[in-house]
Amino acid sequence: MNKETARSLFMDYLYDELEPETRKELEQFLENNSDLQKELDELGSVRNMLQHLPVQDPAEQLILVEPDTAGFQSWWNELFESWIPRNGFARAGLTMTSLLILFVVMGAFTNMNISINDNGFNLAFGETKEPVQSGFTPEQVDYLLQQVKEENALMITEAVQALQESQDEKLEQTLFNFADYMEEQRRVDLQLISSGLNNMEEVYYDRFRQTDQVLGELIQTVSTRN
Amino acid sequence: MNPGQNERMEDAQLVQDFRGGNHQAFNKLVARWQDRIHHFSYRFFASSDDAAEITQKTFIKAYQKLDTLDDVEKFGSWLYTIANNLCLDELKRVGRKRATSYETLKMAPQTDTSTPADGPVLRNEGLVLLHKALLQLPVEQRVVVIMKEYEGLTFREIAEILDNPENTVKSRLYYGLSALKKTFDSWNINKEVFDYE
Numbered sequence: 001m002n003k004e005t006a007r008s009l010f011m012d013y014l015y016d017e018l019e020p021e022t023r024k025e026l027e028q029f030l031e032n033n034s035d036l037q038k039e040l041d042e043l044g045s046v047r048n049m050l051q052h053l054p055v056q057d058p059a060e061q062l063i064l065v066e067p068d069t070a071g072f073q074s075w076w077n078e079l080f081e082s083w084i085p086r087n088g089f090a091r092a093g094l095t096m097t098s099l100l101i102l103f104v105v106m107g108a109f110t111n112m113n114i115s116i117n118d119n120g121f122n123l124a125f126g127e128t129k130e131p132v133q134s135g136f137t138p139e140q141v142d143y144l145l146q147q148v149k150e151e152n153a154l155m156i157t158e159a160v161q162a163l164q165e166s167q168d169e170k171l172e173q174t175l176f177n178f179a180d181y182m183e184e185q186r187r188v189d190l191q192l193i194s195s196g197l198n199n200m201e202e203v204y205y206d207r208f209r210q211t212d213q214v215l216g217e218l219i220q221t222v223s224t225r226n
Numbered sequence: 227m228n229p230g231q232n233e234r235m236e237d238a239q240l241v242q243d244f245r246g247g248n249h250q251a252f253n254k255l256v257a258r259w260q261d262r263i264h265h266f267s268y269r270f271f272a273s274s275d276d277a278a279e280i281t282q283k284t285f286i287k288a289y290q291k292l293d294t295l296d297d298v299e300k301f302g303s304w305l306y307t308i309a310n311n312l313c314l315d316e317l318k319r320v321g322r323k324r325a326t327s328y329e330t331l332k333m334a335p336q337t338d339t340s341t342p343a344d345g346p347v348l349r350n351e352g353l354v355l356l357h358k359a360l361l362q363l364p365v366e367q368r369v370v371v372i373m374k375e376y377e378g379l380t381f382r383e384i385a386e387i388l389d390n391p392e393n394t395v396k397s398r399l400y401y402g403l404s405a406l407k408k409t410f411d412s413w414n415i416n417k418e419v420f421d422y423e
Binding site: 007010012015017043045046047048049051053054056057058061062063064066 | 253257260265274285286289360375376381396399404417
């Protein structure tokens with residue numbers, strides 16, 4: 001141990017936070033280092049003087065928390081705290097018991113009836129009545145079924161016939177429209193051909209006329225020279 | 227289980243009760259801790275008004291933030307952290323000048339630092355000068371001296387509260403006590419002063 005190490009242990013020594021072995025080692029070192037021992041004693045005397053420092057206690061409790069007792073939330077919290085256990089299992093048990101009691105009370109008020117039979121589990125409210133057998137005999141049911149089948153067949157036939165007629169009409173109308181379109185197209189084509197032939201005739205006529213004129217002029221020129 | 231640990235367990239239970247909606251538990255925490263917080267802030271400022279204000283603010287803040295406390299067994303250290311931060315905030319707000327004057331000077335106007343050397347200092351004056359010397363320490367040293375000397379916290383607890391290494395805390399305490407020794411010597415204060423009636 002050197003002086004610096006010894007000095008670094010002063011605070012632990014003064015406040016009794018030093019391990020017994022280290023304490024003993026420090027004390028042995030201090031026996032041979034009177035200057036360090038003196039310094040430690042002086043720090044100890046400072047501690048002694050500091051202990052004389054007076055202090056004042058607060059006159060009363062400076063903060064007092066008062067829960068808001070006016071609100072519903074507060075009332076509910078108090079009720080909750082006073083009645084509901086804190087343990088999780090106890091809370092779950094209390095909840096189940098409450099629900100069961102509520103179920104029984106509601107059942108008593110609503111004449112709830114629970115029964116189990118071949119069809120399964122039945123839960124009913126109000127007065128229960130035995131079901132009364134009322135309806136058709138098997139012969140009546142067969143007759144009704146037959147009648148329904150005939151009506152259905154008739155309806156289907158009529159529907160198919162109406163659909164067929166509708167489709168025929170649409171097809172006929174489409175063919176008429178196509179014929180009109182083809183006729184109109186043919187007429188337009190003929191007009192175009194006629195117009196083209198007329199134009200061609202006029203062109204050839206002009207060319208013949210010009211040729212005659214040129215030939216006439218040529219003949220005249222030749223005869224003049226002769 | 228030692229008394230300190232037992233006390234921490236009781237604090238932890240009260241914190242849990244408060245979190246469960248029991249407001250009376252917080253009042254019990256205030257009753258258990260307000261003297262210690264008041265003493266700490268009184269020694270920090272040497273003013274009962276400031277001490278009361280800091281104590282009130284500390285518990286108001288604790289009331290608001292108690293849900294954020296992770297380790298409920300460290301309620302005491304957490305409370306000292308709040309109080310220390312509030313003291314530092316107050317010090318920044320009003321300045322060191324006010325913090326080092328106050329009631330010590332009002333109580334004994336004749337305790338000028340030059341007078342004690344001329345004759346024996348009366349015990350009353352010595353007590354005033356004692357507080358004055360403490361207030362003259364740098365804030366970091368003052369806090370450590372108060373927490374260790376008066377609040378009896380361990381070095382580890384102080385290190386946690388101040389969020390400093392333990393060696394830093396010990397070092398500040400060493401320099402704080404050494405500075406106090408020099409001040410006492412210069413003011414001619416010794417332990418006989420406090421035995422004088």
